[in-house]
Amino acid sequence: MSELENSPAAETGGDATAVELELLPPSKLLSWFLNPYVQIGVGSVLTCVAELLLKKGAVSAPQIPWLPEWFGASAMTSGWTWIGIVAYIGSFLSWLRVLRLVPLNIAYSLVNVAQLLVPVGAAVLLDEHISHWRWAGIALVLAGVCSLINVAAEMERGS
């Protein structure tokens, strides 16, 4: 019986998931996921998703007449807004984790990858247009992000 437990792959004829789980145990996967630089990526994607949902909520909800136009509380009547809020809370928690471990100036600039995701996401999902000039700007942002990642990696090694 114990011999069977020790070799589940042999018994099932090479169970791929069992092998994969052995290579990446959940604890390792979790510590990789909790790495602040991975969290910066996770947070950026969540922010982008939240942003698009908020936009959808903000334009789909009717303006409450007695509220000033610049105050967005009318959007709270839309379900999209609330899903957006959940995504924001997720990105906020991830951001707090990042702030614990990474200097603010580096972390904040890196989170600007979301700057690229939002216009690109808006173009794809909401049919907003992206010009050549805008693509050039996106390339500059990417170059800046690369340079900062380089600095951050050096600081990590130094500390």
Add this chain to the structure above:
Amino acid sequence: MTTSAIALCILVQVFIIVGELFLKRAMSPNGDPGESAPIAWGWLSLGVACFTMWFFLWLGILSKWDISQVYPFDALNSAGIALAARLVLNERLPVRGWIGIALISVGIVMVSQS
């Protein structure tokens, strides 16, 4: 975009910059990175208050202008946050780091101007 829209976008950025400084103070009270330091809940709630204000102003902005038109105002942010972190939190960066931040800011302004 009208002047008042731009002013509103800038005000929103100020809330973000101040909020981020509060959050950073809250999560690493002594300025050094580490998971062991206690969380400063007072600073954290001040940060959350700033982001609550930001949230409602931002919803107002989103309801009136294109998302790709207003979002790039965060260009101000990258530079503003980096300066504030240098001045208030005394975070230091090598020149390459500042160049990176400048590239990001210029890139985002270009995105917003097109």
